[in-house]
Amino acid sequence: xPDSVSSAEPAxxxxxxxxxxxxxxxxxxEAHCQQLYPRVVKQSPNTRVTLLIRRGYTEARDFNYDGxxxxxxxxxxxxxxxxxxxxxxxxxxxxxxLGADLVHLHGIGPGFFSPLARLLGLRTVVTHHARDYxxxxxxxxxxxxxxxxxxxxxxxxxxIICVSKALRDEFVSAFPxxxxxxxxxxxxSAITPVEQRSIAPVLDRFNLTQGGYIVAVGRLDAAKAFDxxxxxxxxxxxxxxxxxxxxxxxxxxxxxxxxxxxxxKIIFTGFQTGDDLAALYEGAALFVxxxxxxxxxxxxxxxxxxxxxxxxxxxxxxxEFKLPPQCxxxxxxxxALAAKLADRPYDKYQAPxxxxxxxxxxxxxxxxxxxxxxxxxxxxxxAIPASTTSPRQSHRSKNPPTAREPSPNSAPGERDRG
Numbered sequence: 001x002p003d004s005v006s007s008a009e010p011a012x013x014x015x016x017x018x019x020x021x022x023x024x025x026x027x028x029x030e031a032h033c034q035q036l037y038p039r040v041v042k043q044s045p046n047t048r049v050t051l052l053i054r055r056g057y058t059e060a061r062d063f064n065y066d067g068x069x070x071x072x073x074x075x076x077x078x079x080x081x082x083x084x085x086x087x088x089x090x091x092x093x094x095x096x097x098l099g100a101d102l103v104h105l106h107g108i109g110p111g112f113f114s115p116l117a118r119l120l121g122l123r124t125v126v127t128h129h130a131r132d133y134x135x136x137x138x139x140x141x142x143x144x145x146x147x148x149x150x151x152x153x154x155x156x157x158x159x160i161i162c163v164s165k166a167l168r169d170e171f172v173s174a175f176p177x178x179x180x181x182x183x184x185x186x187x188x189s190a191i192t193p194v195e196q197r198s199i200a201p202v203l204d205r206f207n208l209t210q211g212g213y214i215v216a217v218g219r220l221d222a223a224k225a226f227d228x229x230x231x232x233x234x235x236x237x238x239x240x241x242x243x244x245x246x247x248x249x250x251x252x253x254x255x256x257x258x259x260x261x262x263x264x265k266i267i268f269t270g271f272q273t274g275d276d277l278a279a280l281y282e283g284a285a286l287f288v289x290x291x292x293x294x295x296x297x298x299x300x301x302x303x304x305x306x307x308x309x310x311x312x313x314x315x316x317x318x319x320e321f322k323l324p325p326q327c328x329x330x331x332x333x334x335x336a337l338a339a340k341l342a343d344r345p346y347d348k349y350q351a352p353x354x355x356x357x358x359x360x361x362x363x364x365x366x367x368x369x370x371x372x373x374x375x376x377x378x379x380x381x382x383a384i385p386a387s388t389t390s391p392r393q394s395h396r397s398k399n400p401p402t403a404r405e406p407s408p409n410s411a412p413g414e415r416d417r418g
Contacts, residue, residue: 037051074089115155215280220258297318
């Protein structure tokens with residue numbers, strides 16, 4: 001429940017649908033929402049944000065997290081089906097039970113229900129995070145659903161947010177009718193450097209030494225192409241270790257194939273967050289992101305924030321970071337990646353200008369852009385007098401929930417960066 005209740009209700013109610021849970025639940029959308037919405041309510045006391053999450057991802061059912069109300073909605077624990085059922089129920093709940101003014105749907109899966117939201121009288125914003133139907137894990141039915149979700153989003157949403165220019169360009173090329181309603185609001189890094197003394201205990205846990213390994217971060221999804229990285233690492237025959245930080249979600253078969261490559265030199269850490277994740281970035285000689293499909297590339301932003309040399313695939317969202325040319329290689333080209341890994345030392349893969357440009361974008365800025373978009377859709381909400389503003393926005397719940405433990409069949413940790 002919220003920490004306290006204001007005597008004056010906020011002037012507008014926004015419901016957020018599409019994330020599994022928070023805090024620290026697996027997925028890029030989850031990380032995005034965890035950073036964004038506490039800042040939204042802090043910057044706009046006249047805006048109430050309610051996150052409708054899926055039951056089973058946190059111990060608590062209804063709670064307050066850093067000023068945002070969180071409600072759990074039932075959905076079946078069936079991979080793929082849970083998104084459909086949860087999104088459908090949540091849209092109806094947002095209107096019937098909460099009287100929301102606007103629903104913000106995250107992802108083109110939930111975007112499938114943007115026509116329903118409009119039919120119920122809800123103003124609708126959809127954030128397009130990635131062309132998920134291109135992920136190898138989806139069979140024909142899943143691909144049809146996701147493509148339909150993208151199409152329905154283009155037709156029904158009041159506004160569409162794309163997390164990169166490349167994604168926006170692909171979207172409006174396919175759906176030119178949505179051009180005037182689509183804008184780009186990128187993500188940002190929330191990771192911060194840690195003290196040197198905090199690094200050693202984390203590295204010791206995984207039998208690592210500072211500068212003695214290459215790191216990659218992300219979900220163990222076929223689209224991330226960690227199998228290519230492992231193959232390139234073996235061909236390069238380096239006196240270094242390869243550390244892959246992340247876990248699976250709906251990708252168990254592919255993850256199991258990756259785990260077969262475990263060895264003294266190839267280490268899977270499972271999910272890591274906060275200072276532990278920062279320490280793994282900080283201690284690495286090089287960061288590599290071989291992904292074939294991204295909407296933005298949050299882990300690249302994190303590596304830049306940590307000042308790491310980096311090598312990444314040349315897919316369009318990665319090119320937007322404007323790294324030096326030598327930092328890119330052709331996506332899927334194992335030989336090219338192996339050649340770059342073998343080309344030590346790695347100082348040549350530093351990108352200080354890109355890091356400086358990224359540092360100019362903050363989550364506070366991103367929250368302001370979202371509020372401007374909400375104002376554009378709903379009209380500016382009347383200000384609430386300071387004397388009646390709820391203190392719910394100013395501090396986190398004293399007992400925030402914890403994410404559920406991963407299943408015994410999962411890799412260590414059941415959450416990652418997405």
